Amino acid sequence: MPRYVYDFHEGNRDQKELLGGKGANLAEMTNLGLPVPPGFTITTEACRAYLAHGAEPAGLRAEVDAHLAALERRMGRTLGQSDDPLLVSVRSGAKHSMPGMMETVLNVGLNDVSVAGLAAQAGDARFAWDSYRRLLQMFGRTVLGVDAEHFEHALDELIRSRGVGGDTELSAADLQELVATFQAIVREHTGRDFPQDPREQLDLAVRAVFTSWTADRAVRYRRQERIPDDLGTAVNVVAMVFGNLGPDSGTGVAFTRDPASGQSGIYGDYLPNAQGEDVVAGIRNTLSLTELERLDKACYDELLTVMNRLETHYRDLCDIEFTIERGRLWILQTRVGKRTAGAAFRIACQLVDEGLIDLPEALRRVTGHQLAQLMFPKFDERAARAAAAAPADAATQLLSRGVGASPGAAVGVAVFDSAAAVARAAAGQDVILVRRETSPDDLDGMIAARGVLTSRGGKTSHAAVVARGMGTTCVCGAESLEVDAVARTLRTSDGIVVGEGDVLSIDGTTGEVFTGAIPVAASPVVQYFEGTLDADAPQADDLVRAVHRLITFADAVSALHVRANADTAEDAVRARRFGARGIGLCRTEHMFLGERRRHIERLVIAEDEAAQQESLAALLPLQRADFEQILAAMDGLPVTVRLLDPPLHEFLPDLTELSVRVAVAEITGEVDEPDRRMLEAVRRLHERNPMLGLRGVRLGLVVPGLFVMQIRAIAEAAAARILAGGDPHVEIMIPLVGSVQELELVRADGERAIAEVAGRYGMAIDHLIGTMVELPRAALVAGELAASAEFFSFGTNDLTQMTWGFSRDDAEAAFFSLYLEKGIFGVSPFESLDVAGVGRLVRLAAAEGRQARPGLKLGVCGEHAADPDSVHFFHAAGLDYVSCSPFRVPVARLEAGRAALLAPQIEESVDAGLTRADVEAVV
Ligand code: PEP
Numbered sequence: 001m002p003r004y005v006y007d008f009h010e011g012n013r014d015q016k017e018l019l020g021g022k023g024a025n026l027a028e029m030t031n032l033g034l035p036v037p038p039g040f041t042i043t044t045e046a047c048r049a050y051l052a053h054g055a056e057p058a059g060l061r062a063e064v065d066a067h068l069a070a071l072e073r074r075m076g077r078t079l080g081q082s083d084d085p086l087l088v089s090v091r092s093g094a095k096h097s098m099p100g101m102m103e104t105v106l107n108v109g110l111n112d113v114s115v116a117g118l119a120a121q122a123g124d125a126r127f128a129w130d131s132y133r134r135l136l137q138m139f140g141r142t143v144l145g146v147d148a149e150h151f152e153h154a155l156d157e158l159i160r161s162r163g164v165g166g167d168t169e170l171s172a173a174d175l176q177e178l179v180a181t182f183q184a185i186v187r188e189h190t191g192r193d194f195p196q197d198p199r200e201q202l203d204l205a206v207r208a209v210f211t212s213w214t215a216d217r218a219v220r221y222r223r224q225e226r227i228p229d230d231l232g233t234a235v236n237v238v239a240m241v242f243g244n245l246g247p248d249s250g251t252g253v254a255f256t257r258d259p260a261s262g263q264s265g266i267y268g269d270y271l272p273n274a275q276g277e278d279v280v281a282g283i284r285n286t287l288s289l290t291e292l293e294r295l296d297k298a299c300y301d302e303l304l305t306v307m308n309r310l311e312t313h314y315r316d317l318c319d320i321e322f323t324i325e326r327g328r329l330w331i332l333q334t335r336v337g338k339r340t341a342g343a344a345f346r347i348a349c350q351l352v353d354e355g356l357i358d359l360p361e362a363l364r365r366v367t368g369h370q371l372a373q374l375m376f377p378k379f380d381e382r383a384a385r386a387a388a389a390a391p392a393d394a395a396t397q398l399l400s401r402g403v404g405a406s407p408g409a410a411v412g413v414a415v416f417d418s419a420a421a422v423a424r425a426a427a428g429q430d431v432i433l434v435r436r437e438t439s440p441d442d443l444d445g446m447i448a449a450r451g452v453l454t455s456r457g458g459k460t461s462h463a464a465v466v467a468r469g470m471g472t473t474c475v476c477g478a479e480s481l482e483v484d485a486v487a488r489t490l491r492t493s494d495g496i497v498v499g500e501g502d503v504l505s506i507d508g509t510t511g512e513v514f515t516g517a518i519p520v521a522a523s524p525v526v527q528y529f530e531g532t533l534d535a536d537a538p539q540a541d542d543l544v545r546a547v548h549r550l551i552t553f554a555d556a557v558s559a560l561h562v563r564a565n566a567d568t569a570e571d572a573v574r575a576r577r578f579g580a581r582g583i584g585l586c587r588t589e590h591m592f593l594g595e596r597r598r599h600i601e602r603l604v605i606a607e608d609e610a611a612q613q614e615s616l617a618a619l620l621p622l623q624r625a626d627f628e629q630i631l632a633a634m635d636g637l638p639v640t641v642r643l644l645d646p647p648l649h650e651f652l653p654d655l656t657e658l659s660v661r662v663a664v665a666e667i668t669g670e671v672d673e674p675d676r677r678m679l680e681a682v683r684r685l686h687e688r689n690p691m692l693g694l695r696g697v698r699l700g701l702v703v704p705g706l707f708v709m710q711i712r713a714i715a716e717a718a719a720a721r722i723l724a725g726g727d728p729h730v731e732i733m734i735p736l737v738g739s740v741q742e743l744e745l746v747r748a749d750g751e752r753a754i755a756e757v758a759g760r761y762g763m764a765i766d767h768l769i770g771t772m773v774e775l776p777r778a779a780l781v782a783g784e785l786a787a788s789a790e791f792f793s794f795g796t797n798d799l800t801q802m803t804w805g806f807s808r809d810d811a812e813a814a815f816f817s818l819y820l821e822k823g824i825f826g827v828s829p830f831e832s833l834d835v836a837g838v839g840r841l842v843r844l845a846a847a848e849g850r851q852a853r854p855g856l857k858l859g860v861c862g863e864h865a866a867d868p869d870s871v872h873f874f875h876a877a878g879l880d881y882v883s884c885s886p887f888r889v890p891v892a893r894l895e896a897g898r899a900a901l902l903a904p905q906i907e908e909s910v911d912a913g914l915t916r917a918d919v920e921a922v923v
């Protein structure tokens with residue numbers, strides 16, 4: 001039979017799974033000899049059994065009996081003893097900290113008789129009645145389910161009728177009267193009396209803590225934090241110590257370092273003559289710990305010794321809850337403290353310098369999410385809060401809240417189309433591009449804009465993906481805003497109108513949209529990556545030095561290389577500064593927009609080969625120049641160019657507009673022949689499901705000469721670079737391949753074109769030809785594809801779309817929020833790789849591809865390439881590189897290093913039967 005109860009001296013800090021975080025740490029501190037009030041922990045296993053069967057498991061009661069008896073012996077009094085009661089607190093404590101999500105009941109053991117015993121022992125009747133009313137209030141709400149408002153209302157009424165300033169000014173007699181009122185409230189709302197039997201109080205409180213695991217807010221919190229639902233909570237039963245026994249008592253919290261900045265020192269708050277919940281409730285102003293030194297030097301000194309001991313023992317920042325009872329210090333809780341992103345980096349390096357941890361451990365303790373937070377500019381916090389609270393007629397105020405899709409803070413004038421964005425940006429203005437939703441046509445405007453705001457779409461909408469890729473701030477789906485591109489306005493439901501040229505501020509982290517300008521602070525970490533701030537320079541602070549130190553170490557230990565997705569020379573240059581070791585995806589579609597669109601239009605309506613060749617010949621030098629610049633920026637490193645991928649109609653005129661134009665021309669008898677032919681072509685190419693239609697390699701096979709032209713341009717650009725003394729390494733990538741025959745056809749033409757260019761220039765051109773793996777079929781026949789592919793790059797955006805059958809453009813807005821709410825996903829599979837499904841295809845294709853072609857180069861270029869969890873998976877799957885947008889390269893570098901350090905740990909634990917999410921949550 002399993003054992004369900006452990007005394008504090010029987011456990012240790014590694015037993016969080018069984019004893020919860022609080023219980024494991026109480027045990028650890030007890031064994032360190034720190035002043036922890038005695039008690040015991042009921043395990044998470046007991047909670048799971050209770051929740052599964054709706055009753056305490058057999059044996060639990062007897063174990064609680066035995067541990068309670070031992071506690072009573074130790075304290076020299078029994079629970080609720082009438083003349084000198086032992087009182088206990090009953091506290092929840094799950095494996096992962098879930099602050100404030102579950103229940104705690106204090107002062108268990110008080111009743112109508114023992115309240116007098118407590119008063120006599122403490123020599124303080126007021127204290128005893130105050131403790132009793134707190135028990136009634138907490139027990140009534142938490143255990144008996146009485147609405148908290150009834151108690152609060154009664155307390156407020158009493159304070160009002162006595163004409164005092166607050167509860168601390170109520171007398172013993174007042175509180176005794178309040179106890180009677182609270183007991184009546186319990187009777188009225190539950191149909192029973194408050195239980196007088198101390199043991200019954202204890203059992204009911206334990207049960208309430210078990211049940212609080214399934215409370216709505218706890219369930220929501222777990223979903224958000226990706227904590228598994230089936231862990232359950234432990235329950236700690238601890239002898240009460242009292243901070244509300246007069247001016248020589250009190251309660252407080254302390255941190256061994258500043259959790260906001262990471263600076264070492266003594267941080268915390270102290271509240272004299274109070275119990276724990278008073279600090280949280282903020283009913284009185286707290287004192288600083290320095291003031292505690294003045295009030296009680298002995299306790300202060302002892303607290304410092306304990307803090308020192310804990311930090312050296314845990315080798316990390318600890319936070320501590322303590323109580324002083326009549327001049328005696330008690331430690332009620334400790335844990336490795338939560339901290340801001342900046343503090344995480346600083347503290348990790350401080351601990352290395354202090355010799356408490358080594359560099360690998362320091363790297364394990366920081367995350368890519370934290371680094372990402374350090375890279376975005378931020379609004380001045382105070383100014384943003386003031387604007388959020390400002391009245392409706394203020395110049396700066398909160399307009400709406402959408403989805404924070406690409407972090408950062410941007411301020412600029414509103415513009416409502418791409419051309420206006422480009423024009424105003426060229427004139428030196430900062431602009432915010434406002435659209436209902438964006439399309440590839442908005443690209444120039446998005447590049448020119450400081451920020452992008454849309455009223456439709458979610459985190460994987462076009463605007464979100466492209467903006468994240470560029471590191472541009474973006475708020476999507478601000479649905480309360482009505483965007484009118486024709487009138488060039490956006491309008492709120494309250495009738496506020498913002499016109500072109502009016503200033504907006506958008507926060508891509510919180511999703512907030514403000515009118516007016518909120519001050520922005522630049523990120524020194526980005527200045528460091530940009531190369532404008534040297535880590536050794538005197539103006540670089542300890543945060544920049546910490547980032548530099550840890551990312552340099554990550555690069556040294558990582559097995560997975562990081563490349564960038566870059567389509568322009570500027571992006572390539574930035575990617576290189578940010579540490580990319582090449583380009584893993586150069587999308588070529590934007591090279592066919594704008595002015596160049598007319599060449600594509602001519603190609604489509606060409607009636608003979610000569611006309612076709614003419615259009616291709618016009619495109620060739622333009623493409624060659626594009627590639628030459630990118631190869632120059634990435635000289636010496638591999639550059640993967642993907643041949644044209646999107647459906648052709650994206651480059652052609654809009655069907656409706658063209659139909660109207662031709663129809664009007666027909667009526668007026670002025671039919672334009674090319675327009676008519678174009679309309680035919682647009683109609684012919686119109687597709688109901690373009691994502692599943694004529695795109696990728698299919699397009700390359702249907703439009704003769706298009707892919708060969710691109711391959712020739714790549715080869716000629718490489719040749720030109722060699723002539724200029726450069727060192728180009730091109731990798732030509734064929735999109736959306738599903739069968740080896742498709743690949744072979746393109747490959748044969750491509751190799752011929754490259755050989756012709758190489759022959760013409762009399763030089764060898766270093767190149768690979770490979771394929772994207774974006775279709776489930778490609779993954780399933782990876783062995784066959786590898787015969788004709790020198791590399792695979794997993795396009796996990798399409799692979800996710802095609803595996804789940806979700807439209808990337810529609811699914812998120814349509815039903816993802818419901819799926820997340822119902823727990824079908826913990827996180828969108830477009831954001832973090834679906835390891836069980838899509839990941840399985842990746843592993844299969846990697847294994848079968850390498851079996852057919854040992855040494856096959858494997859990479860990833862979908863959005864998942866910089867998602868920290870996904871990076872760990874790609875490392876474990878044995879891939880060679882991940883390729884992400886330039887701005888996210890540092891995050892991927894850091895996680896690639898962490899993956900190398902954590903992988904053995906994760907694999908071992910997974911082998912030991914734990915789930916991967918579980919293990920990763922811990923490490
Ligand atoms: C992909 O599908 O993962 C990919 C990188 O290609 P795109 O997003 O351009 O379709």
Ligand code: MG
Binds near residue numbers: 774797798
């Ligand atoms: Mg794709």
